[in-house]
Amino acid sequence: MATDIATKASTRADGARRRKRAVRLSTWDRVAIAVMVGIPVFLTGALIWFPTVSSVLLSFTNWDGIGGLHTIHWIGTTNYRQIVTIYPSFWPAFEHNFYWLFALAFVGTPMGMLLAYELDKNIRGTRLYQSAFYIPVVIAPAIIGLITELVLSPQQGLISSLFADPRHGHVIDWLGNPAINIWAVLVFACWRHASYVMILYLAGLKALDPTLREAAAIDGASEAQAYFKVVLPALKPINIVLVVITVIEALRAFDIVYIINHGRNGLELLSVLITDNIIGEASRIGYGSAIAVVLLVISIVPIVVFVWNSFQQADA
């Protein structure tokens, strides 16, 4: 309020000259704005929109990536038809991406929120816990994959060494049995995701006005009531970020399964199928692009929800 009045006063005092200056831009201003807007626009166009549009176009072609553009053949929707009908890895991958999403959404994220909530209470040794829980985020996802492998490997893994004698006893094949390996891997994915969520949520909790909780306590709310009726709604912006991050993490999951067995045999994911078909000698550019487009379409749903939500907030 005070600043408002001050601004109004000074505007009135300085008169038209000041208002004019605020509108007219010097040459340098224009250059600076052009550079600041132009570079990101160029980069977004070159690194995001161009590849995206190319992928969509290529998904209707048959190309092995060798030779010029004239070697690209239009084949219509053949790639899509083949992917959903004769590609045995596609539907499992599709399913696994959704398992991943559900695991992160119903285990990883709530776990991270719980950890953040507990740590926010400044219990004894909170810094120690915080660092311990935060480590998985600092470690590269590829290393998480390596750790997963070291823990679960049927012959040399930690679990087999502790609980079974691989020479005689029956080994649970955590990595090789396609009925269970996705769940074993999801434990590690959730471990990493929980720590990521924890750090974001903790920041949100720290920023929350403590008087809200005090007021709730004075009104006689139980801890659960205070959390669900006061804290959770107050953290709505953070919650939306968490939802978006959870969806993004689930859709771009790649590293852990790729490290373990190149995302095969029960660990198929859409991201891996794209890589398998496009990268390397396989070079089924059109086929891989079609899978990428499928993933893009799936990704667009949460993005639209998020953008729509943000605009609504901006309008309000």
Add this chain to the structure above:
Amino acid sequence: MSDHSSPSSDSAEDKNLLSRRKLLYTGAAGAAALYTAGASKAFGAAAPTEEVAAAAGTVTLGSYETGPGIKALAAVTKKFTANTGIAVKTNTVDHNTFQEQINSYLQGHPDDVFTWFAGYRMQFFAAKGLATPIDDVWKALTPQMPPAVKAASTGLDGHQYLVPNKNYPWAVYYRKSLWKANGYTAPKTWAQFIALAKKMQADGLTPIAFTDKDGWPAMGTFDILNMRINGYQYHVNLMAGKQSWDSPQVKAVFQKWTELLPYYSQGALGLTWQDGATQLENKQAGMFLLGGFVTSNFKPANQPDVDFFPYPMINPKWGQDSIDAPIDGYMLSKSPKNLSGAKALVGYFGTAQAINLYLPLNPGNLAVNKRANTSHYTPLQKKEAALIARTKHIAQYMDRDTRPDFASTVMIPSLQQFLNNPGDINGLVKSIQKQKVAIFGS
């Protein structure tokens, strides 16, 4: 120690450097960084020879060698420079990265000469016009090389595109002391093979080490069963896409394979070939079908205790007349800057002198040149060389004998599918056939 190549994961050295290799998978950024690192290293290495280069020109060499292979190759190129005055600028790239980037590498600004594999994998790029034919180089080499090696170096158009220098066989390896203690003898026929496996099982062993987490090792079993049951030519045609995958012949291969499954390592799909080699070394497993690199992780004391037998006969019509013995070599990119120098270099790589320099520094491989010195071979290597020499047909391994996209995106998942669900052979071969038609276009 050889470079068994596959789209997924590779040579023995690579496997040894487990963590390093795995870190490379973190993405293209890592790969690119490594590529640059490799390049700058090569520039540094080449600096002292630059004066020579000015006099006689320079040949650039793109290499996927790792570990001892790097030193071995350097010794050969050094000698080449001393002989001819032509400098060689070697650009070493991580083995897997090299393979994964081969398409863009060959279409971009490739080195004059590059390391590669024989068989369809070479023919594919030759047919795409990304390699230079070197028939003139082969004029001198032909009398020194076995015909099977020349055939594997020849493109689909009848021209030669590759100069090979080394290979290794796929056979069933075992530990001599274990076999002696238990009184096992090498089986010649399928019935003896199964009987031996049964006996080993009764003795508390895992009869056959089998591992397929990486996806490619199972191809070795498919190859050998197919060649034993249907013959080499059928195998070659099948790999080339000329045969149908839902044929009775292919079904027979999978049918035969199911007989082996009860004798395999537990949890095979969760084990790497190194795990299998460990089972063999620790005498938990009785035998292991793998390439000659199986012993590369063995303790030195255990190395002499290893022997092998060629895969047993199934169909008497074919006997034991074929094996997988992948050949590695060197090719010329499509338009080398220094064509005469590049031809001189690949020609030199195939000579006995070059191979004699190379092999002692990168043991575990066998020379393909008949005139190469074999006196440094271990008894096992001598036996391996004899096996290759007496075997009529040499295949290159599935992922080198067929289209790379078919091998990696269809066959690896399909073979794993078979191992998980051996009951549904009909459904499996139908699925493979449909995908094969989609990829080969017929």
